[in-house]
Amino acid sequence: MEEFVKQAVLEGFDSYGISSHAPLPFSTRWTLEQSEVGEYLAEIDRLKTAYRNRIELYxxxxxxxxxxxxxxxxxxxxxxxxxYRIGSVHLLHSPQGDIIDIDTSPETFRTNLEQSLGGDLKQVVSRYYDKLMRMVSRGGFDIVGHADKLSFNASFVSPGITRESWYRDTIQAYFELIARKGLMVEINTKKYLSHGVFFPQREHFATLLRLGIPVVVNSDSHRPEAINSGRQAALEALSASGFREVMELHDGQWISVPIEL
Ligand SMILES: [Zn+2]
Incomplete structure (x- = not known):
């Protein structure tokens, strides 16, 4: 984590948050174990103190x-x-009750769709958004993580699916619920450099603005050198969609900060 913090200082961030994948009730290669959470929080506390004159850490x-x-x-x-807490959906249950990661490569997703998830893409996408709606209804977090991440893999299997009317109606209802619950949405830049996309996709930025949903630009970076990747492009895309401000944590409070290009 210190490598990420050093990079944040180098890139001129004045505040920076670290949000590892939280423990699940089973082990994975991409989440903390519950037994590691104490050490995780203690290390962030240590870094907060060690770097307090250079950067605010969260x-x-x-x-x-x-x-x-x-x-x-x-x-x-x-x-x-x-x-702060980010709420995300990465996993769906198969009809057999297995837990399937849908945030994989498109090729793996297509295989899993056929072999484990029942093969009906529309049904899987609908279940994904149903689950996200339950997450938003239940609350307990500040930011919706990569709000439409499955759009990338779903579009690989079925190009144009996100322009179908049922999909548009589904995502509209989802954003309306997010707005009613007063949550923030991250503009996730993880795939911007490699694929030119944000999550949510930029076609939804105008909807976010119209619904008054505050946004925060996050790199979702799993490598220190990528923590600023796509940030400028996201700010430009938000600005082109009419956004004038983004949310940032300063002095322990979420505040809106003008977009400066
Ligand atoms: Zn995620």
Whole structure:
């Protein structure tokens, strides 16, 4: 984590948050173990102090909405001394009850769709947004993570799916619920450099603005050298869509900061 913080200082950030993947009720290669959370938070605390004259640091977690029992609103996650929480969906249950990661390469997603998820893309996409709607309804977090991430893999399997009327109606209802719940949406830049896309896709930026949803630009970077990747492009795209400000954490408060290009 210190490598990320050093890079943030180097890139001129004046505040920076770290949000590792929160523990799941089973081990994965991409999440913290629950037994590691204490050490994780202690290390961020150490960094906050060590770098306090150079940068404001914040402790977050990106928490999966897995099911009714394991999600950002769970007592365990609510009890942790975090500065912010991101709510995300990466996993869907197969008809057989297996847990399938849908945030994979497009090729892997297509294989999983056929072999594990029942083969009906529209149904899988609908279940994905149903789950996100349950996550938003349940709450317990500040920021919706990569709000329409599945659009990338779904479009690989079925180009044009995001322009179909049922998809547009679904995502519209989802954003309306996010607005009613007063949540922020991240503009996730992880795939901008490689594929020129943001999550949510930029075609939705005008909807976010119209609904009054505050946005925060996040790199979702898993490497220190990528923490600023796509940020400028995201700010330009937001500005072109009419946004004049983005949210940032300063002095422990979320404040809106003018977009300066
Ligand atoms: Zn994620």
């Amino acid at each position: 402790a977050g977690l990106e928490i999966d909405y897995l099911d009714d029992n394991h999600n950002p609103a769970s007592a365990y996650f609510q009890s942790l001394p975090l500065d």
